Amino acid sequence: MRRQPKQKRSKERVNRILDTAAEVFLEMGFDAATTHDIATRADTAVGSLYQFFPDKLAIFHALELRHIEQGRILGEQMYSSEMAQLPLEEFIAQMVEKCVKFFDNPAPKVMFIQYFTNSTIFKSIDESFTQEFVKGLANMLSLRNPNLSSHKCHLLADVCTQSGNALLLVALRSDETYRQQIISQIKNLITAYLRPHVGDEALHNKVMIAQLNNEKVEISTPQESQVMKCPHCKSERISKNGHRHNKQRYICKECGKQFSGNYSPKGYPEEVKQRCLGLYRGGMGFRAIEKKTGVSHNTVINWVKQIKRDLIN
Known part of the structure; x- marks a missing residue:
């Protein structure tokens, strides 16, 4: 530049010239464009342009x-x-x-x-x-x-x-x-x-451990609060049905069959699980993850806590 703009008005003019020049170069090509084209499009006198650019x-x-x-x-x-x-x-x-x-x-x-x-x-x-x-x-x-x-x-x-x-x-x-x-x-x-x-x-364990240690993980919820599916018909319409041998029992409202609380949820594909964990590692809260993915926040909490136990062990 011939000289640097000092006043606000001059700085605004230079920025307008530069922004306009980019549009002209893009439309006409650098070789075909002229300083007169730029000045006209920028609504400034060509002499004003030459004050800053030769x-x-x-x-x-x-x-x-x-x-x-x-x-x-x-x-x-x-x-x-x-x-x-x-x-x-x-x-x-x-x-x-x-x-x-x-x-x-x-x-x-x-x-x-x-x-x-x-x-x-x-x-x-x-x-x-x-x-x-x-x-x-x-x-x-x-x-x-x-x-x-x-x-x-x-x-x-x-x-x-x-x-x-x-x-x-x-x-x-x-x-x-x-x-x-x-x-x-x-x-x-x-x-x-x-x-x-x-x-x-391939995400490094140390990165995950650091994230887990820095995040305030919510209190663990009971096993039964996870998203569950009937092991027989895969329905999610599940309700509690008493205890047996100190274990929670459930009954499926679709097929009517019962099963125990040893159930391990496998209803979500691995890619869904990894996406939820990735959002968590990126700083998103459990409720926000539930809203974004549709996966229960309780399920995500348990995934996180299980990973932490695996890393420690």
């Missing part, structure tokens, strides 16, 4: 610096320790969605497309910027599975980032329908690629 390349480089700053904020949001504790599918989905939302804005979008189609005009952004995101993802993978070597984590993260970037470029340059299809396939591709290495079962 040419359109200087405007582009200012956008570039702003993109680096905003991109690093995006990286902090994507690669937080809380994100690492989510179930793999949800972790990938949130990560991709954060990227897509970021690149919905004209300035990041034009920076991304130009980098892969006309990288010679860049001054501050190079492959090292991409490698910052690779490093962030590699750290996340290490948190999910500490048994992986640093080289393996970097390799996995590099493949995910580079392939994700290539497909995201296709998505950003496509119509809305095809774009959404590509984004969905990015999630599926990365999830399938990472599952054998950092799937939900």
